[in-house]
Amino acid sequence: MKDSTVVFALSASHDLAQEICDILEIPLGKCTVHHFADGEILVELGESVRGKDVFFVQSTNRPVNDNLMELLIGIDACKRASARSINCVIPYFGYARQDRKAKPRQPISSKLVATMLERAGANRVITMDLHAAQIQGYFDIPADDINTLTLISEYLKSKPGLNLEDVVVVSPDHGGTVRARRLADRLGAPVAIIDKRRPKPNVAVAMNLLGDVDGKVAVVIDDMVDTAGTLTSGINMLYEKGAREVIAACAHGVLSGPAIERLKNSKLTEFIVTNTIDQSENSKLYNEMTVLSVAPLAAAAIEAVELNESLSTALNDAVTGEFVHKVCQSDENQA
Structure with missing residues (x-):
């Protein structure tokens, strides 16, 4: 390999x-x-990829x-340099929220991106927490x-206290x-649901809560946090409903515009995010x-592809193995 x-x-x-390489x-x-002054981009490979499996x-x-x-x-x-296969590891897949025609005459941009990757020469795509699972079906x-x-x-599970x-x-x-529900099953916890309405993109208003958080630690889980408007609205409601503490977690910290300020001004005890998007500055x-690294998962996926092994087994081994525990332990120490 x-x-x-x-x-x-x-x-x-x-x-x-x-x-991942480490x-x-x-x-x-x-x-x-x-990146040139006129906006054009050039990617130059500094080594031979002839007959090799490439992962971007x-x-x-x-x-x-x-x-x-x-x-x-x-x-x-890579295609022009005779790579054997070209694999794209895309931890955060842009345009994933444009996965359907919500109104007449709208594009399905995530399908367009999938087509572009295929036509460019990609042989495989690995993503993480797609906004809509059906996007997998946009690829051939x-x-x-x-x-x-x-x-x-x-x-x-390993968080002290x-x-x-x-x-x-x-x-x-x-x-x-x-x-x-999937996270709740892993933690052995009940589920509550915030009922909200979205009057326009990036704006959401929490209306009601289905479930009981009185005196509890509420863990809000989402696939992404963009402007954090939805999240902060929900945080306020949870405290109004008697939550003792609120923790938020997501895969993708897009964190556009006023997101960081909104999070800082909220009553969140902790904001857990992965590094599918680099969070070094935020x-x-x-x-x-708290930033959790997805590198063990990506490394396990690459190894499974290269060795023709079960991907689900490799990912499970990565999660229960030493790499993930090292990541969790490191983040606990930082906290």
Whole structure:
């Protein structure tokens, strides 16, 4: 595997790619990304990929279009350099919220992105916590979506001072009920649901609470937090309903615009997020942020693909193995 596998980092996920390579015990591939004054992008490979399995690690978060173009251009470079296979590890898949026609004459942009990746030459895509599971079906190549709930549940189980008998897992809306139930099952906790309305994009108003959080530690779980308007609205309601403490957790910390200020001004005890999107700057601004690394999961997925092993078994081993426990322990010490 070590001789036939190359992992490249593009601009959005360099630190994560390095973590993955450290786990796999292979060097990070040599790759340079140039952004020119006119906005054009050039991706240059610094080593041969002929006959090798290439893995690009690149989230397509802000700036979404630049990061997406880097990935497409990198794929093209590998295809023209005779790579045996080209695999895209996209921890955060941009345009995932445009997964259907919500109104007449709207595009389905996530399908367009899937088509672009395929046409560029990608042979496989690995994502994490897609906003909509059906996006996997937009690809005609293998597409694996990795769930990060295992990381979050392991962290909460090992969190000092947290009695799981006092925990209620809260879904911020009806659409996230399945996600909340999965986390609740892992923690052995009940579920509550916030009933909300969304008058316009990035604006949500909490209306009611289905369930009981009185005297409990409410753990709000979502796939992403963007402007944090939905989250902070829900936090206020939970405290009004008698919650003793509120913890929030998500896979993707998009954290656009006023998000950090809203989180800082909220009564959140802790904000748990993964590094599918790099949080090195945000974590400096917000002390209550705990960042869990998805590198063990990504490394396990790459190894399973290369060795033709069961992906589900590899991911389970990664979660219960030493890498995840080291990550959790490190974050506890920082807290």
